[in-house]
Amino acid sequence: MNIKTLKASTLYGILLPVLLLVLTLTLNVGPVDIDPGKAIQDWLNDRITIESLILFDIRLPRSLLAMLIGATLGLAGAALQGLLRNPLAEPGIIGVSNGAALGAVIVFYYGIAGIAWFLLPLGGLIGALVAMIVIFLLVGQNRSIITLILAGIAINAIGGALIALALNFAESPYAMQEIVFWLLGSVSNRSANELYIAMPFMLVGWGMMLYCGRFLNALTLGEETAMSMGFNVARMRLLLILGVTASVGAAVSVAGNIGFIGLVVPHLIRPFVAYEPRRLLLSSAITGAILLLVADIVVQVFSDNGEMKLGVITALVGAPFFLFLILKSRNVLQ
C-alpha cells in the first residue's frame, strides 16, 4: 500500500481545520450576497437586520444541519461496515432509511405536512422507530448477521413498495412532486427547529456507536474471538444497530435520503487509520460532515432555476467514486 497511515494527532489536525474552513465557507454562500461581518455585529447588538436574519436564521441552521447529517452518515457507515466486516455496507442496509422516508411520505400523502412544522420530521422518526422495532423482532438475540441483512433488505423493500403506493395514488401532481423532491434529500429551507428535533437523536446515536469502537476492533478477529475477549456480541450488536437507527433515522427525517456519504467516506479514510474500525469512526464522522458541507456549497453555487437536491449531487459524485475505490482497492480487500 502506498498510502501512509497517519497519527491520530496529524489526522485530526488536518480534518478539524478543514471542517471549520468549510463551515465558514458555507456561511458565505447563498442566493443573496451579505456581509457576514455586519451580520455578526448586528446580531451581537441585538439588531434584527436582513443580514443577521439570513446568517443566523437561514444559513447557520442549514450548515449545522448539513454538518450533523454528514457526520451521522459517515459515522453510521463506518460503524455498520465494521459490524458486518464488509466494506460495501451502508447505513440504509438495515432498513431504517426507507422506514423514516416512508413515515415522512405518509405525512405528505395525507397533506398534513403544512399544519405544523414538526409533523414531517415526527413522521420520519416514527417510521424509523417502526423499522427498528421490526428489525429487533426479526433478529432479536439471533446470532446470524445474515438474518440482520436480509431483514434490512425486506424492510427496505416494504418501505419502497409503500412509498411507490403513495406516489401512485398521490392526489395531485404537485403532491407527487413534493414527495419526490423531498425523497431526493436536501437541507434547504430548514430552520433551527429541525436542528433541535434531530440533534438529540443523532448525539445519542453517536454515543452508542463510539462506545462500540473497541468491540468493532475485537470483531476484526471474528465473533467467537470477540466473545472470548469479553464482549457480549449479541448485546453489542443491538446497541450498535440502535445507535445507527437513532441517528440515521433522525437524519433522514429532517433531510430525506442522502446516499453514498455513508458508503464512500469510510473507504476514503480507512487507509489513513490503518484499517482500524475504531479509529475509523470519529474520522469518518468528521469527513462525512466536510463532504456534505462541500456538497451543499456546490448545490447552492450551481443552481439557477430551482435548486439541485443534495442527495442528487452526493449520488452523482459518490457512485462513480465508489466504483473507482473498488477498482483501486480490490487487491487489498480480497
Place this chain on the structure above:
Amino acid sequence: MSLLSGHGIDYRIDSIRILEAIDIRVDAGELVGLIGPNGAGKSSLLRLLTGVEACTRGEVRFDDQPLREISAALRAQRMGYLVQGAMAYWPFSVEKVIELGRIPYQKWWQQVSSDDQKIVEEAMTKTETLAYRNRIVTTLSGGEQTLVMLARIFATQPDLIFADEPVAALDPYHQLHVMEILRGHATAKRAAIVVLHDLGLAARFCDRLYLLNHGRLHCSGSVSEVLTRENIAEVYGVDSQIDCNEKGVSVTSLSRISDHHP
C-alpha cells in the same frame, strides 16, 4: 488444584446431543491434548470450557470458581482462545493484530498505552514475529499467521490458553514451532489445552490426553495410556503402529478397519 475443570458436562443443540457426561481437568503446568475423530465434539468442548458457549448441564470451574460467576472481562484477561482457522477480516498490520490482545484490559475510550506496547513487543519476541511486525497479516503464510494469532493471545498474558487445531495445515517446521511455544507457556501456574489431529505431535508434546468419540470421553490419561493400538482402532477405525523409543512416541496409521462404522 486444577486450574480448570469440567464436571458432568452435557451439551445439546436443539435437543441433538453433542457432548455427554464429560469430566475434564487441566492442572497448572500442564499441556493437555484433546484428540478424537472429526465430529467427536472437541471444538464444542473447547467452546464450553472457554465460556463462549454455556453447558446444557454440568459445570465448568476456573481457579475453583464456577466459570459463569466470573465476569466476562476477567475471564478474557485470564484465558486466551485461539479459534480454528483464526484470521483477520481487515488488512491489519501484524503489530495491530497483536495489539488487539490488550483489549480485555482497556476501557472503551482507552488506546494502546506504552505499557501495552511493551507487552506487545514481548509477545512478538516470544513468537518470533518481530521480523514482520509491519507486514499486512492477510498477506502472510498460514504458519506465520498462526504465530501472529498466538502472539495476540500472549499479549493478553493469560494463565490458560485454549487452541483449536492450531497446527492443522502447517508445515512440520511451523507445527513444531507452534507446539514448542504452547509447551513453553504451560509451566508454573499456567497451562494450555490443545485440540490436535496429529497424534504424533500429541504424543510428543502433551502431558495428558483426552480421547473423545461421539461426544463421549473414550478415555483419558498419560500418552502411553491413551495412545494404544486398541484405542486407536476403536475410535479412529484404523490399524496403527506405535513405536516408543528414547526420541518419543510415533504413531503411524497403517490401514482402515473395514467393519468400522464412524
